[in-house]
Amino acid sequence: MGPAPSLLAISDLHVRYAENRRLVEGLRPRSSGDWLLVAGDVGEYVADVAWALRLLSARFAKVVWTPGNHELWTPPDDPVCLRGQARYEHLVTLCRDLGVTTPEDPYPLWDGPGGPVTIAPLFLLYDYTFRPDGTFTKEAALARAYDVGVVCSDEFLLHPDPYPTRDAWCHARVRQTVTRLAAVADGPPTVLVNHYPLVRDPTRVLRHPEFALWCGTDLTADWHRRFHAAAAVYGHLHIPRTTVHDGVPFEEVSVGYPREWRPRGSQPGYRQILPPAQPTRSR
Numbered sequence: 704m705g706p707a708p709s710l711l712a713i714s715d716l717h718v719r720y721a722e723n724r725r726l727v728e729g730l731r732p733r734s735s736g737d738w739l740l741v742a743g744d745v746g747e748y749v750a751d752v753a754w755a756l757r758l759l760s761a762r763f764a765k766v767v768w769t770p771g772n773h774e775l776w777t778p779p780d781d782p783v784c785l786r787g788q789a790r791y792e793h794l795v796t797l798c799r800d801l802g803v804t805t806p807e808d809p810y811p812l813w814d815g816p817g818g819p820v821t822i823a824p825l826f827l828l829y830d831y832t833f834r835p836d837g838t839f840t841k842e843a844a845l846a847r848a849y850d851v852g853v854v855c856s857d858e859f860l861l862h863p864d865p866y867p868t869r870d871a872w873c874h875a876r877v878r879q880t881v882t883r884l885a886a887v888a889d890g891p892p893t894v895l896v897n898h899y900p901l902v903r904d905p906t907r908v909l910r911h912p913e914f915a916l917w918c919g920t921d922l923t924a925d926w927h928r929r930f931h932a933a934a935a936v937y938g939h940l941h942i943p944r945t946t947v948h949d950g951v952p953f954e955e956v957s958v959g960y961p962r963e964w965r966p967r968g969s970q971p972g973y974r975q976i977l978p979p980a981q982p983t984r985s986r
């Protein structure tokens with residue numbers, strides 16, 4: 704008998720970087736029953752995303768993916784020039800061909816150790832509500848960010864078509880997702896997987912506080928309680944750690960760029976979500 708299966712998570716693989724590609728090539732399950740949650744920012748080019756998800760889906764019993772902002776960019780030199788919703792739908796089709804679960808699929812049930820839990824991959828984006836202190840509108844907040852020179856590349860590369868704005872796309876996604884989550888709220892606890900933190904707290908440690916504008920939405924602040932989360936998995940901040948909010952562990956599982964992880968002295972890998980590796984404590 705092999706080792707018991709685990710629910711594992713990772714994000715921000717950024718496989719454009721050769722060192723990160725090698726790291727992905729080294730990712731192997733410990734048990735043939737392991738599932739891997741991939742919380743966005745696999746890469747910017749469709750071919751890169753396909754390469755990584757194909758490799759991982761061949762190794763893990765199930766791979767669950769949710770997009771990061773980088774997957775939704777339209778790099779000018781990507782042969783796939785789709786924008787916005789059409790680009791997302793293209794990636795969903797690619798995932799389905801590989802057997803990878805997306806936010807558009809029925810939420811899978813993890814029935815292994817630590818379960819049962821409903822795994823809910825979420826695609827929610829952000830709506831500029833994580834505003835810097837003293838700013839009260841999106842416009843004022845963005846003006847502040849431009850003033851200090853902290854502007855996410857999404858402003859130039861993540862097109863919201865056919866929505867007028869990224870925040871309008873976010874609001875549409877939030878509306879659709881609430882309905883989906885409400886339908887499973889009476890079932891087992893959930894593991895909520897989103898590229899962005901569902902609560903603002905984890906963004907308080909950003910070196911540039913203005914960057915929080917591109918990191919989530921206030922609309923999800925109570926979702927971990929409302930939808931009975933056993934854990935919330937996210938990335939995007941490139942600050943891997945665990946924080947606890949209302950007793951729920953929030954796992955930032957990013958790999959990040961080589962220049963970020965190299966100085967830490969050890970190769971980043973996936974994190975075990977279930978069964979819990981250690982008892983949850985408040986901090």
Ligand SMILES: [Fe+2]
Pocket residue numbers: 715717744771939940941959
């Ligand atoms: Fe990232």
Ligand SMILES: [Fe+2]
Pocket residue numbers: 744771772773898938939940
């Ligand atoms: Fe990101």
